[in-house]
Amino acid sequence: MSLNNELVTYAMEYPPSMEKVQSLEEARDQFVTRFPLDSLGNMKVEEYASINSKDTFIYWLERKGILAGIGGGNSSKFGIYHARDGHYYKGYGNNKELLEGDLLQEEFSKLKDFIVDAIQLAKEDRIEEISSNKIMWDMVLIKILEIYVPDKFLDICSRTVLIPIAEDIGLDREIFLRDTSSVRINAEILKVLKQQKPFNSWDVFAIGTFLWNKYQVDKKTAYWVMGYTYSTLGSQLHDFLDKSVVGTDFLSDIDFTDSLDLTLEELENKIDALASEDKAKKTLKAFFRMRQGDYVALKSTYVKNGKSVLKISAIGVIAKDPVEGYVHDSQLGHTLSVEWLNQIEVEHVGFGYMRRTIVKATKDSEISAIFGSVAKNASIDSLKDSKVSNTTPLPFCDRNRIMYGPPGTGKTYHVVDAALSILDPARYEELKELNDRKKMKDAFRQYINKGQLIFTTFHQSYAYEDFIEGLKSDKHGGFAPEDGVFKRAAIEALYYGLDLNPTKEEQRDTYPLKKDKVMRALQANDVFHFEHAERVVVVIDEINRGNISKIFGELITLLEEDKRLHEDNETLVTLPYSRERFVLPPNLYIVGTMNTADRSIALLDTALRRRFSFKEILPDPEVLSNILSEIQLDEMLAKMNQRIEVLYDRDHTIGHAFFIHVQNLDDLIHVFHNKILPLLQEYFYDDWEKIGLILGGIGRGENDAFIIYEQTIPLNDLFRSGSSLTSMTIKKEYRIKKTITEADLRAIYE
Structure with a gap:
């Protein structure tokens, strides 16, 4: 396997400090001296986890600053922990279980056996046989293994760091990273690097230090x-x-x-x-x-x-x-x-x-x-690592989901989170806890480039021929069927289920080659393997703006949870243009977004509603707090939306995203003139009294502190005497101030 040239160049230019490497080796020696390998089997639970001592196995692992950090998360990561109420537990939240008496000794014996067995398997180079079985988190196990088997593991415990390294050296073409434990990924990275220059002459701690310096994801300080x-x-x-x-x-x-x-x-x-x-x-x-x-x-x-x-x-x-x-x-x-x-x-x-x-x-x-x-x-130790959750398949009902809400609530923003939580749940959870949006978007783009994340937008002209398949010109005077966005995504997902260990050549297959293999497998009724297959996500923006029946056609049936491949009521259909057999695989996901101001969720096609799960994304005024010193934006937006709910409904409230880039008062005034006021005019059909109520009131003149004000027009001055209109004498008109002031904006919420 050839390495990324950039990585090799970087290694030649920025080798790690040998002083740092020596300090890591010395720290590891201190740990092994305090907790020799042959003593682990006889360790008492108090020596492992007591909070009344700073000389326990857990304290040395997390608090002594020895090797890679494993801070963050909660104490259940160690398998068994001692709580401040004096009792021992395993698990957390709803799965928290009290351990005492014989049960405590039994569970602790299992934990010790697991640790000792994992060390022995690593020594025998049988790392793929190590399975955490949810006994402890992978990052904790990695740290234990790198202490007792230092020649087999890098000094990196964070999955968020390990995954990009594995992708950069091509390891993702050899194993399915999403369903592979961090323990094995760590060891496989080291194996690959130790076979290549310059790493084949480096100490293991030197390699780990170099990689951490290049790929680290530090916790953002708040x-x-x-x-x-x-x-x-x-x-x-x-x-x-x-x-x-x-x-x-x-x-x-x-x-x-x-x-x-x-x-x-x-x-x-x-x-x-x-x-x-x-x-x-x-x-x-x-x-x-x-x-x-x-x-x-x-x-x-x-x-x-x-x-x-x-x-x-x-x-x-x-x-x-x-x-x-x-x-x-x-x-x-x-x-x-x-x-x-x-x-x-x-x-x-x-x-x-x-x-x-x-x-x-x-x-x-x-x-x-x-x-x-x-x-x-200030000298503050960064928390380099965080919780790494176990990867578990998502419930089938969540494979079709729609995020809906008023305009400007960040539905498209949340698509990044939804897609990453599907494609690599463990990596997403760690990035979420680290609160690193840039790394999230980088991961998001990686999946787009790999073809596992596909975007499309529905509109009034969007049709079955664009989404599934249609007849297009063959450039020879005839027509030929051409696959649409969704069908191509389904073929990609089916292809991932063909073989658990695709060769390097198969990884580079073009779409026609992939489709040919998939169609032959469907025709022969071959068995697909989706347990560890990569996932594919189709993101449909503005899903409610298209004609669902027209776009999905017969495929609306295949979306049902029991109709996908290998499910109880697996259903294959014959497509109308190509006459090809077609089925939806279980590793294909749909994430839609829907603007409720365009169409209420209640008006959606019933067939669509029952095949999707829905998550409401509402305005979040709190994210706007402290943006401006002059105006309390959060209070202003909250007050406006409360009034809109009373005068209209919740589907037409105003999202916080309209204001998210406001930096000063001029920006805010620009947003009101060009976005908020036109939106309110559309919502309320130029009913200025309601618009005025939304904005805090209506002024009696242009000098009053309101954005909307009344203007009286004396009709006698406009029309000749004798006109029927002159009998009315005065007409009221409503105007928007050309120059909105700070006082006008404050009047909205004060």
């Missing part, structure tokens, strides 16, 4: 601005500083300690159920999103000399993730431990719009002004 005044107790600034914590008193009577093993989504759902006030929900959700290494500034806001002011009293770094650093304090409520970097009071004029209890600073100008040189110079 910057939080947090209030310290409680609703009943007043200022807690001194307590926060003295106890080295930050905290909040919303739902202070509830201890969330036992809920921290939930996923973030499950925890936030619990907060929604417990909190009645929107302010409490937003504050607690933001609080539990804080992570080790994030910066936090203690703030207060007020008006001084007519200008909004943000006063910062201290800046620090979150010391531990909530799963480890959360403490329910009898006085302060919910707290997280913090390492304070400075306690200098600074006033920032113009940032007083950060009024919420906890605000995430996202703009460069905010971060630079508030955190300044502290953020650049």
Whole structure:
């Protein structure tokens, strides 16, 4: 297998530091000295996982800074863990199971046997036989194996880093990466590299260090601005500083300690159920999103000399993730431990719009002004790794899905997430937790280039001949059938199911060759293998704008979950133009987007509705918070949409994406003139009274602080006396201000 020339060139120009390599080897030796291989089988559970000691197997793995990091996720990644309530558990969330007595000893024996067996299999070069069986996460197992079998594994535990490396060296042409464990991918990468120059002369730790430096995906540091005044107790600034914590008193009577093993989504759902006030929900959700290494500034806001002011009293770094650093304090409520970097009071004029209890600073100008040189110079360990979930097939009903919502809610934006979660769930989950949008889009483009992700858009002229197949000119005076977008995608997906181990030549097959093999297999009733086949996703934008019956034709039947290949009611059809046999494979997915302002979901073809699952994407005003100092965009959008729901319906609300690129007041005014006002005119058919209500009211004249104002026209001045119109004397007209001001915009929500 030949290597990527760019990778080889980079390796020649930027070899790793041998000092760094030596330090890794020394750290590994320290671990093996403390936990010799022959002692693992006799290890006690307290020695493995006790939270009362900093000399346990788990503590050394994660906290001693030995080899690659495995931070993030939750404690269930170690198989068995010791919780702060003093009990041992396995699993998390709804799968969390208490272990005690004989059951604890039995489960721990299984875990030790698994670790020892995996090490032995690796030593015997039988790595493909190692299976985690959900006992522990792959990244933890990789770290154990690279410690005890260092010649077989790279010092990289993150799947998000391993996958791009494997693709760059062509490993994806040898094995199906999506369904291959990170353990095996790691070992296979090393095997390939050790056979090529210059890596064949490098130490294993040198190779791992080089690859990490080139491909690493660091966790993005977040910057939080947090209030310290409680609703009943007043200022807690001194307590926060003295106890080295930050905290909040919303739902202070509830201890969330036992809920921290939930996923973030499950925890936030619990907060929604417990909190009645929107302010409490937003504050607690933001609080539990804080992570080790994030910066936090203690703030207060007020008006001084007519200008909004943000006063910062201290800046620090979150010391531990909530799963480890959360403490329910009898006085302060919910707290997280913090390492304070400075306690200098600074006033920032113009940032007083950060009024919420906890605000995430996202703009460069905010971060630079508030955190300044502290953020650049502080010594904070990055969390390089995150949770790697086990790859499991998606439920069949989710193979056809539609994301619907009003215009501007980010439906196309969410297509990236939906497609990646289908094509490589493990990689998607890790990138999602790392919050690295650029890496997500890079992965998205890779799948487009590989032909596993196909885009099309429905419109009024779109037809069966474009989507499935039709007759096109053969350039010789006749007509020949030509495959459409969806049929080609189905052929590609069927091709992936033909052979579990395609040769390099087959990987380069053109579409006609692939189709020929698929058609011969269908004709011969050959068995397809889809258990580990690559997946193909067809994204249909504006799916509701096309004539579904006309576009899908007989294939609407094949979309049903039991009609696909190898299902109970597998159905093959003969296509009308080519007379070819055709069937939909189980590894073909459809993701559609639908604008509800064009057509309500209730009006969709019933046949389509029952074959798809639907996910509503609603406006999210919260993403607009703190964009402008002059205008509270989130409050403005929320208020406008509440009025639209009352005067029209939820399908015609305004999405946050209309405002997402607004940088200043002029941008906002431009958006209103060119997008929001024309949209409202279309929604309400020029009913200016309703439009005025949406925008906060109607002024009696152009000088009133409203975007819409009344103008009276004296008819006597326009028409000759004696006209029937002169008896009316006055006519009211509604006008849009040519020059919208800050006060006009504030009137929408204040």
